[in-house]
Amino acid sequence: MKKNKYKILVLTDLKDSTSTTIKSTISLSKMIDGDIELFYVKNASDVVKRDNQLSAIRTINGEYRAANKKIQNLIKSVSDDYHVTINYRLAIGNVKNEIVTYIEEHQPDIIVLGKRKSKPLNFIGDNITDFILKTHNGVIMIAANENPLEPNKKLSLGILNGIEQTSNIVFAEDLISYAQKPLKLFKIIKSSNTTKETNSLEDKQTVEYVFEHGDNSISTLSNYLSKKNINLLCIDRDKKDGNNKVNTSKLDIKDVISKLNVSLLLSGNSNSYLHQ
Template sequence: MKKLKILVLADLKKHTNSTVKSAVSLSKLINAKVDLFHVKKATDVIASDSQLSAMRTINEEQNQARNQLATVLNPFAENYNVNITSRVGMGHVKSEIEAYIKTSNPDIIVLGQRQSKTLKIAGDNVTDFILKTYNGTVMIASSENGLEPESDLHIGFLNGNTTTSNTAITNDLLAQTNTPLKSFNIVSNADQKAAQTSNSTNKTIDYVFEKNDNTIKNLSHYLEKNQVNLLLINRDNNTESKSEKSEIKDVINKVNISLFITSNTQKQAI
């Protein structure tokens, strides 16, 4: 059986270590290999009109980045016996990422949690860019509450359950988690709230939140209270409404746990 591949897109800033740690944790849970890609923007490196000088600067910057990567990755590879490959790109960030994703064909892309001063790509930050252009599964690793290798996994679902997120990868994760599962649902009115509550099962505990200005804050509180460290979000392209897309964006911006956003090309099992 082909081994799954996790691609980590890293900026080599202060939260890279926590992003890699979450990726390694995920790899141990689903038996996947890890590949890391870092891009240096060419215009930030080349300041000379001399071609020879520019090439020398590029080589120096790439070597420095490789050394930084080795410093981050080697302890994880040694401590958790996981194979981690890496590559440094140089050029237009958007184009380099697109090309590398096409070449490497990952099953999951792992990103660090967006920061207030995040890298911009043609008006989008990296997270928005990946979610718009990559149809596969994306994990956004929390910088403060990321996954820990060889630690317990506590899964929650946003507006879904085990049947609406039924893919091979999520099934592998569910096999590793403690039960009962937690389902967190955002509804627009009280009637929906009552209907959703009546659908709860013995295997799943449902929390239902009526949509208002405090919804995401309340959701975040209950995720923390229930010690959820991975929130699964279904982004099936066939059913996702503008409202649901807005909710996902709010969760990405404001919820401080790792998020596991499913593929939008795979028909979900019912």
């Protein structure tokens, strides 16, 4: 019996980069067979500036209608191009509380966040990316505005610290099947000269790039990702360490997110919930 589709939640602030984020999400959904829902939350304190109850209700209703129209236009412009249905919800209230309520009620498998100009998604000055990393145990995609995933095109996939690190991404084999060959593997290890080698793993041709851990390791990795035109890098955020590799907790995942100008797919933690 076929499993249910993966639930993909896109959290958006409706800025200019949202259409690019949705495009990357559509590409992901086509590869893994997922359903997309976009969720937008407007902070109530940004909408209601007066104590008058009637005036506040009118303001909220007006803001709701304006946001609803903007979302509909945004979704139509991309869903028509790629023949994908995108559902959406919007709310006015406390941003973090609304997001937590949504996650608890709908239990998304994957949460997608946009990233602009090397900065993670923010609402009202709060770092929502940091909040989601702490709140959601499932898979998270940080969608970069440059070099996005392209629907119906081969994926330029990179994997950090070994192909075995995808064990907490249940649809990893689907991604690999859509990826350009050879598959690019990147390793940051505790001690070695920077090397490059080609090998074969499980009948999949791979190229491996190995870097020594140090102050410039993330910058070096970023340069190679750009040079090899990678548009999605898989990272395991579970706290495992072995074979002389440096795990992502030691690299500081927030530092990795801020410095790598590429879309990132962060694995779920080992105890994460996955919709079946």
